[in-house]
Amino acid sequence: MPLNVMDAHFESFEKKVLPVLVKHGIGVLGMKPMGDKLILNSKTATPIECLHYAMNLPASVVITGCDSLQILQQALEAARSFKTMSSGEVATLLAKTAPAADKGEFERYKISHDFDGTFKNPQWLG
Numbered sequence: 001m002p003l004n005v006m007d008a009h010f011e012s013f014e015k016k017v018l019p020v021l022v023k024h025g026i027g028v029l030g031m032k033p034m035g036d037k038l039i040l041n042s043k044t045a046t047p048i049e050c051l052h053y054a055m056n057l058p059a060s061v062v063i064t065g066c067d068s069l070q071i072l073q074q075a076l077e078a079a080r081s082f083k084t085m086s087s088g089e090v091a092t093l094l095a096k097t098a099p100a101a102d103k104g105e106f107e108r109y110k111i112s113h114d115f116d117g118t119f120k121n122p123q124w125l126g
Contacts (some may be wrong), residue, residue: 002107003030003054003062005045008094009101011110014057022058030059035107036115042100049093051078056085 001013008014021028033054034040034047045053054062055078066072085093104111113119 001028001030002032002035002109003028003057003059004033004035004039004107005050005053005093005097006035006039006042006101006104006107007032009098010104010107018057018059027060028058030054030057030062032107032109033062033064036109038106038108039097042097042106044097044100045093047074048078048081051075052082052085053090053093055079055082056090 001017003014003018018028034050039045039050040047051062051064051074064071064075066075100106109115118124
């Protein structure tokens with residue numbers, strides 16, 4: 001499920017679904033820590049902040065795409081430098097991202113069919 005700094009503010013998987021999965025001991029695959037680069041376009045959080053935020057949540061794994069050596073190195077840097085974030089650090093990061101997050105503009109997969117393969121290919125449903 002998408003777990004990122006924008007999700008925390010709008011139609012939140014983190015708030016609505018993650019607690020249920022954790023309660024039942026179900027593994028959590030956190031994805032879209034940068035919202036397919038859309039979150040970075042908001043200029044409210046750095047790639048490392050996005051990755052650290054997602055890694056700070058109770059996810060079994062955080063999935064980030066690595067489509068170049070530079071992006072792989074960025075992911076490795078995030079993994080090597082990660083330390084559990086304090087509640088104050090989380091609050092500061094969420095305060096920075098809140099104004100950009102309130103309408104879902106940087107999480108288009110929640111408000112559009114841009115990333116919806118089934119919508120674009122209804123024949124998949126039979």
